Amino acid sequence: MTMRALAVDVAAGACRIVEAPAPRPGPGQVLVEMKVSAVNEMDVQVRAGGWARQVRQFRKTGPVLTGFEFAGVARSDGARIRAGQRVIGYSPVLDGPRTHAQFAAIDERDLAPIPDELLDEDAAALVVMGLTAIEVLEAIAPLKAGQKALVIGAAGGVGAYGVQLAASRGAQVTAVCSAANADFARRQGAAEVRTYEAAAYQQGDAFNLVLDTPARSSFGEAARYMARGGTYVSTNPTADLGGFLRAMLSPKRAGWLMLLRADPARLKRLIAAWCAGTLRPVIDSVYDLSDADAAFDRFATRGKQGRVLLRI
Template identity: 65%
Template sequence: MMRALAVDPATQSSRIVDVPVPKPKPGQILVEVTVAGINEMDVEVRAGGWAAQVKRFRRDGPVLSGFEFAGIARTSGKCIRAGQRVMGYSPVLNGPRVHAQFAAVPESSILAIPDSLSDESAAALCVMGLTAVEVLERLCPLSPAQSCLVIGAAGGFGVYAVQLAASRGARVTAVASAANESWVRAQGAQEFRAYETAPALQPGDAYDLIIDTPAHLSFRAAAPSLSRSGMYVSSNPTSDLAGLARSSISSRRAGFLMMLKTSPSRLTRLADLAENGTLRAAIDSVFDISEADKAFDRFATRGKQGRVLLRI
């Protein structure tokens, strides 16, 4: 048996339950989870969202939250060996949830953790770091002559977007709480706008990339602040479908931040960037699994700095 976290959407709370340790299927690795991240989807599930996915998760047991983690492999596969420290990302829409002592995860979704990274750093980098790499190395690679606006720059994804854009030599303007200005500038932002006192978009803006992590804008609203071939990227793929269609007939483009699954090659790229110091784990707080509700509430608090983690 193992300890696991069960969230109750009816009461928007969680509790610890004892459930059987999962048995890995062919192609899966049994991982003893040491640290797991909390993400927007987890908070929304606790609040009653993602009903179709929750119905599917319930067929596997009461664990409904968690999809990025660090831990220890307890079985071997083709590349992973029992006893190795591993990091991974359970496929977000159909994979096992990992807010539990053990999870059986596809081997294709995990990687051995480099010795230079702690479990906390690996878990903190996994999903949001992968997403930053996808946006800034695949969707819209920036050059030193270009500029980037990151809205929500102190959050889990925003901080890695700032770090990676700055590492590419781009000029980064960050939007976050005034209290986080010095911290966000330390991540690589050259300019700063406090959301309490200044609009994110201002007259004269002409960014090559606008990253809207709270998804408060739209492509239509952002387009006047984009360069001729600039790109607007939102964190919510369903909030601005009209904008995606509109961008198909414009020199300006729209994209979305949603990593449905990962691969060893993507995880290897993330690990390389962490090892060479390009991406640095940003951890706001770490809670024991028995304090999960405090962790969920902390995630939902504006003004945090980086990731919120659960120590399993």
């Protein structure tokens, strides 16, 4: 059996559709027919020639080099998952099969069934960035009602979900985004919006959480505007390595999150947040697989609102 798959010509910095052998699931794997798969920073970087070590590993199994979060339909049975079930999944970032193709053989641990009411596009839009926001707001820096959060990059996927979850916990959320996205941030639950054109921090700020999704700030800069015991969280630990060392000597904390793999419990928690209405999918745009280059370009464009998806 063959399948349509997205191949990346790194030398040309472009994508193309190819026919490739469909994978066969091994022990512990489920064959998944992909319906919608998201675009991520890693995908754009792979097209530009990045992640060379991982690309060499991916090439051993076929031409598909991009994609790792998705909504689809199981086409084989596992121990928990049955053929015909709709599922979401998160293929391990560094060594899992890529998902910008009609089929992928996914470890069953990286899958969870989804309710009929959750549309494919909405499900795919939630996975990685929704999971990341949940980990920040529930594990790294849980907020209480009345506490204050600053979310930098509030119109992106992690930022928008961070605003939603913080607001759902009764926190007072200040969003930082472009002026064009101010209304979007307010719709996610932000009580106040500050634009990139102005200052993110203001005199008198005392945030319990600063969530810096584009890694624009630093612990040293944020600490002056954080409450005692407050936490600065970055999604890029390499951008502020010194800040983590300084935080060890401070009553304020620094943390970071790079979620490289999910599990059924985390995916179940994600679905529960959607069912409860505390996490709502944010979709900027949806492209057909044949328009992957346009989707990758859109992801790399500042000012987008939420997730960029590929319809497989």
